[in-house]
Amino acid sequence: MTKTKKPEGIETIILPSKTQQILDLLNRDCGATLLEIATLANWLPHSTRAYLTGFKKKGHIIDSDKVDGGRRYRISSSPEA
Template sequence: MTKTKKPEGIETIAMPSKPQQILDMLRRKGGTTVNELSTFANWLPHSTRAYLTGLKKKGHVIDSDKVDGVRRYRISSSPEA
């Protein structure tokens, strides 16, 4: 068996994990909606809300506001802070 060598000059770029991307969405200035999170993660809305509950249990403070009839969620405090 021969090992293939990565061509020089090509670097591997690590993509953020799905949980990290969800946290990033929640940290945006305007927050995010369940629909946006569900679409991104390919989850059903009830699974997305359950994930938000799990984040709360881990120490994240998640605020929600209803803007123009749409509920938006955002992180106001994280356990790392």
């Protein structure tokens, strides 16, 4: 078995994990809608809500507010909230 070398001058790009991308959305000042998170992750709404529950179980405090007829989720900046 022969190993192939990466051509010179080509860099490997490391993309953030899906979890990190979702955390980035939730850490925005405006938070993220269920649709934004589901679209990013390519999940159905019920799977997205279950994933948010997993964040709560890991100790994240997630606020949800009703805005313009929809719900926005964001990670609380203070544990007391």
